[in-house]
Amino acid sequence: MAARLTPRIAYRGRMPDTRFAAVHDCFRDLLASGRETGAGLAIWYDGAPVVDIVGGERSPGRPWPADTLVNVYSVGKPVAALCLLLLVDRGRIGLDDPVAAHWPGFRTPATVRQVLDHTAGLPVFPVPRPAEAIADWDLLAGDLAAAEPEWEPGSVAGEHAWTYGHLVGELVRRVDGRSVGRFLAEEIAGPWRLDLGFGLDPADQRRCADLSYGAPEWPVRVAGEPGSLRARALDNPPGGRDLSVVNSPLWRGAEVPAVNLHSTAGALARLYAGLLAGGTLDGVRLFSPELVAEATRVQYDGPDLLLDRRTRWTLGMQWEEDGSWGMGGIGGSCAWADPVRGYTFGYATARLAEFDRVEALVDALHSCL
16 A cells, blocks of 8 residues: 555765755655655756655565656657757757648648647547557658648647647658657767656666556546547547556557656756756757747747646747746656746656645745745
């Protein structure tokens, strides 16, 4: 039972900074109370790592090592976007280029920018497919190319919950020749030493945490009303919230960039630290400051038809009223940068539940600052 788990806290990289003791205490309390069963938390402040902890179990009876990878769902959307943005920064594709200029046969009159800010009008794979289709990139990309948009591109936003990664990733492949997973590994994760990826090999799959439900009704509760845009977007192909699918080699080995980034919390905080520093990390510049500024400014501010609330979209991230930018994933994982307070935050959890755990950790963090 979750409540009987013995918390296992592992400090790695450096001794804990005593200024952030309240964050460590909060993390321990989440584990001790059973609100959390296995997670990693990493925070950079003022350009340096100050919190890097893991705890709980990777799967029943197996402790959570520091190198545990977690499926962080939509936290991966900005990571996929950065692959395309790196090509923008290198002058190989323009933000206001029509998608069809790089993807022949693409019918929707959307631009690259509209794909990146969720206004392209293609939030749903248009053809019903079985769960096994998650491993068939060409099939799903072809479905999107032939689809009719659900609204005029650029007129309104609706989070492209499943489709985002295939739209972005196919543009990467068309321009560069590599899959988005390989591009990420070679052009971003490698140079910046980030332990994350799309489409894991067998060795990395063995490091994955098994996802579990915080409550049995969670997968139904988050799906939205039957027939709604949210339900249609989340349920085709099916299986994205089914534990037998998301904990399988099929899922972990496939590239579904909108929802199946596997990462450590440390990699997420580190990635955002590089962006917060203007595109340079440990002396390695990947992005120009101008590209980072454009990528993190608000591109769309208005109703989001899938989220059913006002949303401010940047080029791949959500922008919040306090000036922070990043992304949360269904189930509770999160990563973002807070330029005002000067920190980046990465949280990777295997317990699919609400965001109250992150809220508690953020309250503790802000009390320290």
